[in-house]
Amino acid sequence: xxxxxxxxxxxxxxxxxxxxxxxxxxxxxxxxxxxxxxxxxxxxxxxxxxxxxxxxxxxxxxxxxxxxxxxxxxxxxxxxxxxxxxxxxxxxxxxxxxxxxxxxxxxxxxxxxxxxxxxxxxxxxxxxxxxxxxxxxxxxxxxxxxxxxxxxxxxxxxxxxxxxxxxxxxxxxxxxxxxxxxxxxxxxxxxxxxxxxxxxxxxxxxxxxxxxxxxxxxxxxxx
Numbered sequence: 001x002x003x004x005x006x007x008x009x010x011x012x013x014x015x016x017x018x019x020x021x022x023x024x025x026x027x028x029x030x031x032x033x034x035x036x037x038x039x040x041x042x043x044x045x046x047x048x049x050x051x052x053x054x055x056x057x058x059x060x061x062x063x064x065x066x067x068x069x070x071x072x073x074x075x076x077x078x079x080x081x082x083x084x085x086x087x088x089x090x091x092x093x094x095x096x097x098x099x100x101x102x103x104x105x106x107x108x109x110x111x112x113x114x115x116x117x118x119x120x121x122x123x124x125x126x127x128x129x130x131x132x133x134x135x136x137x138x139x140x141x142x143x144x145x146x147x148x149x150x151x152x153x154x155x156x157x158x159x160x161x162x163x164x165x166x167x168x169x170x171x172x173x174x175x176x177x178x179x180x181x182x183x184x185x186x187x188x189x190x191x192x193x194x195x196x197x198x199x200x201x202x203x204x205x206x207x208x209x210x211x212x213x214x215x216x217x218x219x220x221x222x223x
Contacts, residue, residue, distance in 0.1 A: 003188045014178065019198055022174035025095060025164040026202075029102035030157045036107040037156075038149075040066065041114025050123075052130070066108040074105050074163050078170060081105075098164070098172035106160050113152035154210030158203050165199065175199055 002010075009015055044062060047055035069077070078101045085100035086092040129138075165176030175195040183191035 002190050005182055005186060005188050006190045006194065009178065009182060009191065014182075015175075015194070015198065018173070018175040018178045018195065019202065021095070022161065022164055022176070022199070022202065025098060025102065025167070025172065025174055026157055026161045029099050029106060029164070030153070030160050032099070032103045033106035033110045033156065033160065034153065036103065037110025038114055040107065040111035041118065044111065044115045045118045066111055069104070069108040070112070075166055075169070077101070077105050078163075078167060082170065093171040095173055098167040098170065101170070102160055102163050102167060105163055106156060109159060110152070110156050113156055114149060117149050117152050150210060150214045154206060154214075157206050157210075161199065161203060161206075 040062065044059060045051050046053050047059040047062070049056060049059075072080070081101045081104050082092040082097065084104065085097035088100050089096040091097055164172060164174055165179070168174065168176035168180050175198055179192045179195035182188060183195060
């Protein structure tokens with residue numbers, strides 16, 4: 001039923017290692033993507049014509065740049081950003097370079113997710129905060145950053161996981177590498193499908209944990 005290569009990988013715990021490497025790449029890349037994407041998303045909302053501090057020119061330039069990066073297919077962007085990765089981490093191979101390319105690819109996506117999430121905040125709540133004399137910084141941190149951002153983080157993490165699998169083509173490790181090197185290149189379909197199954201399980205765990213956190217932190221559902 002299973003190929004000899006599948007049995008060998010199982011005995012050497014390489015599938016378990018692949019799961020750990022995939023989770024590691026996904027979590028680290030998502031964290032750094034949010035470190036970059038969250039401020040960008042906030043800036044998009046704040047500088048919008050209906051924002052608390054409209055800056056049309058800055059908003060337009062930022063929007064064009066984000067759309068440009070989001071328009072490039074990840075496989076192309078990944079290769080194009082290898083020189084940037086080498087400049088930042090000193091190498092264009094391995095997980096370090098992969099994390100850089102994943103962050104660059106995911107940050108614009110995260111920024112748009114943040115923007116969309118913040119725009120769901122009731123304008124009446126913002127106006128009430130302004131009427132009470134709340135400083136703009138507190139409006140941003142306490143009003144414009146709702147629990148729904150956690151939902152965006154979950155979606156972003158799942159997207160980054162998919163990116164991480166493609167990153168195996170430039171030396172990244174994880175389940176993507178196992179599926180490509182030991183599965184596709186050696187014609188072992190069982191390895192490919194098992195790697196896909198493990199990715200599905202990881203996504204389901206991320207989804208369930210994320211939704212649990214949303215239910216616990218969103219006052220609208222816990223009241």
